[in-house]
Amino acid sequence: MTAVGWRALLPSRADYAGLRGSWRADLLAGVTVGIVALPLALAFGVSSGAGAEAGLVTAIVAGVVAAVFGGSPVQVSGPTGAMVVVLAPVLAARGATALALVTVLAGVMVIALGVSRLGRLVGLIPWPVLEGFTLGIAIIIFLQQVPAAIGVPAGGHGSNAAAAAVDALLDARVETAWPALAMAAAVAAIMVVMPRLTRAVPGSIVAVVVVSVAAVTADAAGLFAAPVPSIGALPAGLPAPGLALPTLAEVTSLLAPAATIAALAAIESLLSARVAASQTGGGYDADRELVGQGLASVAAGLFGGMPATGAIARTAVNVRAGARTRLAAVVHGVVLLAVVAVASGVVSRIPLAVLAGVLMVTAISMVHRRTVAAVMRGSRQGAVVFVLTAIITVSVDLIYAVGIGMAVAAFLALRAVSNSAGVHREELPGGAHAGDEWIALLRLDGALFFGAAERVLERVSRVEGARVVILRMSQVDLLDATGAQLLAEVIASLRRQGVTVLLKGIRPEHRRVLLHAGALEEPRVGETVFETLDGAVARARELVAG
Incomplete structure (x- = not known):
């Protein structure tokens, strides 16, 4: 220090600055x-x-x-x-x-x-x-x-x-x-x-x-x-x-x-x-x-x-x-x-019952x-x-009470955060186009962390009848290493099945952990990663049409 x-951490004259008044x-x-x-x-x-x-x-x-x-x-x-x-x-x-x-x-x-x-x-x-x-x-x-x-x-x-x-x-x-x-x-x-x-x-x-x-x-x-x-x-x-x-x-x-x-x-x-x-x-x-x-x-x-x-x-x-x-x-x-x-x-004579x-x-x-x-x-x-x-x-015991209380509170908080995570399939914007039935637009919500990622991403991996999957990531509040690793595995599994995966709206704070987990490939950023939904949908329609 x-x-x-x-x-x-020591006393100073400032401690008594207002004493005069x-x-x-x-x-x-x-x-x-x-x-x-x-x-x-x-x-x-x-x-x-x-x-x-x-x-x-x-x-x-x-x-x-x-x-x-x-x-x-x-x-x-x-x-x-x-x-x-x-x-x-x-x-x-x-x-x-x-x-x-x-x-x-x-x-x-x-x-x-x-x-x-x-x-x-x-x-x-x-x-x-x-x-x-x-x-x-x-x-x-x-x-x-x-x-x-x-x-x-x-x-x-x-x-x-x-x-x-x-x-x-x-x-x-x-x-x-x-x-x-x-x-x-x-x-x-x-x-x-x-x-x-x-x-x-x-x-x-x-x-x-x-x-x-x-x-x-x-x-x-x-x-x-x-x-x-x-x-x-x-x-x-x-x-x-x-x-x-x-x-x-x-x-x-x-x-x-x-x-x-x-x-x-x-x-x-x-x-x-x-x-x-x-x-x-x-x-x-x-x-x-x-x-x-x-x-x-x-x-x-x-x-x-x-x-x-x-x-x-x-x-x-x-x-x-x-x-x-x-x-x-x-x-x-x-x-x-x-x-x-x-x-x-005098004080010594105070009865204990009084206290x-x-x-x-x-x-x-x-x-x-x-x-x-x-x-x-x-x-x-x-x-x-x-x-x-x-x-x-x-x-x-008091200290056990605080420790156990904090542990239970943390567990319940994690469960609440886990339950808030989910995946929702949405309609494509811009009206109907030929081939839209081969495109799946999925919005990920909440926290993709060790307590929820497996449950959420399992639903992504089970998507059927799609040649292109767009994952909207802008609503992901928390992404830890477990969530990034599981997402990388899901993307790899879909690609092995011939499904192209496009990512939209990745937050800056999540980009590094996704890169390290292998969910992103730096040379392909711009081809599979998009800032706007319109750009991602346009690219998906090109892939289906091609």
């Missing part, structure tokens, strides 16, 4: 999104198994690093639901000691993707796959909260959210279930009602404060049969950075999970940046965004945090609050750091009914890909 190329709006947006991010950071940390502290550290450290080094001016990064879904089974299987190493490894992989200029590949993922992926993540996040929402300690089925939810329901006891369920339901009700009353104050913060105060008061009064499980002790500041030197065996064992996390981080971050760009009318640098997100995960891992990605919901809040530069996301991190420094004791309620509402809000309806009504192929991706996301 050239020096100019490297500079494009937007700093007030950026400060306000940063404070707003920081308040919104607090309960989510705590909840995602707890839900992943890394702990509330890891969620806060990630929101602070990764939020600031990604803001400075990322490719989107308004992106807000931190722990997200999708990352929780991937990270939870890894920590359940390997323990919390693997958190720092897998986070750093994933970050290095994301940096490598950005340096390799692979950022724009996310645009190749079909829309139904993305929406099915989002639906599956939302279902998993909701199911992951069921144990905490009914007062049952999570565990035993770390790799399967549905199994953990069923297990929790079977183990629930009335005396501990009803307080937790009441807290989760109260949080959900407040979060649903608050936006209808006012949007000046985030509903999640109001819900967390009101329900937590009520729960702590009721617990102190002895109204609950058992103590209410809470977040627990939090540090009054950031921990010191550090990473124990891993062994080769430890690195090797975590490469596969790290690759899964890196792929998800890249996909979700670029999608969030793209959504932000569409909302602001601005742009973003996909490759620099990957470098920034990778550095953010590396930094978060060194401080004891978890892998970070761009957060679509928090980014949307940032945009709606008026953010214009990276200062807003930096302020968001500073606000969270201030909360940790000043109010860690479960926050994430349940968040999961439901991830699924938009209009979007689901649009996918399901758009086409049968899109609906199949959407449903299949969601099912595999929930039952198997």
Whole structure:
């Protein structure tokens, strides 16, 4: 990569070109999104198994690093639901000691993707796959909260959210279930009602404060049969950075999970940046965004945090609050750091059921009914890909879901393109002439590629009662090497039968592949290849008459 190329991936003064006129709006947006991010950071940390502290550290450290080094001016990064879904089974299987190493490894992989200029590949993922992926993540996040929402300690089925939810329901006891369920339901009700009353104050913060105060008061009064499980002790500041030197065996064992996390981080971050760009009318640098997100995960891992990605919901809040530069996301991190420094004791008493309620509402809000309806009504192929991706996301694995969804979408797209290809016999122009019955005018449509060429050209080879065949090629949209080779074989077969084949309207981009396949003979161009239909028909009538 050239020096100019490297500079494009690094921060510059241009990142803050409009700061003089937007700093007030950026400060306000940063404070707003920081308040919104607090309960989510705590909840995602707890839900992943890394702990509330890891969620806060990630929101602070990764939020600031990604803001400075990322490719989107308004992106807000931190722990997200999708990352929780991937990270939870890894920590359940390997323990919390693997958190720092897998986070750093994933970050290095994301940096490598950005340096390799692979950022724009996310645009190749079909829309139904993305929406099915989002639906599956939302279902998993909701199911992951069921144990905490009914007062049952999570565990035993770390790799399967549905199994953990069923297990929790079977183990629930009335005396501990009803307080937790009441807290989760109260949080959900407040979060649903608050936006209808006012949007000046985030509903999640109001819900967390009101329900937590009520729960702590009721617990102190002895109204609950058992103590209410809470977040627990939090540090009054950031921990010191550090990473124990891993062994080769430890690195090797975590490469596969790290690759899964890196792929998800890249996909979700670029999608969030793209959504932000569409909302602001601005742009973003996909490759620099990957470098920034990778550095953010590396930094978060060194401080004891978890892998970070761009957060679509928090980014949307940032945009709606008026953010214009990276200062807003930096302020968001500073606000969270201030909360940790000043109010860690208060935050530590928030009940886990309250955070479960926050994430349940968040999961439901991830699924938009209009979007689901649009996918399901758009086409049968899109609906199949959407449903299949969601099912595999929930039952198997997120990355498998994306891979299989893309493969199925590609197969269905190829089949649709294949079905659009065809051959049609047409009447000769210019009125009837003697001998026209010996001329066959065939129009080839669509794509002559490996999935359709044999079926289409077989019909050409079966033409009967013709001494001259004119193939109209102008409507051929795609021609690959397979299609050109099969066309050459059909032409050769017809000529062996004494049939002359004339080609009309070959597109310039198809001429080279036809020449290499032997379907065209350069010295005969002008005798058997024509630009106009009138010229081809005139030549065919001469051959029949002669």
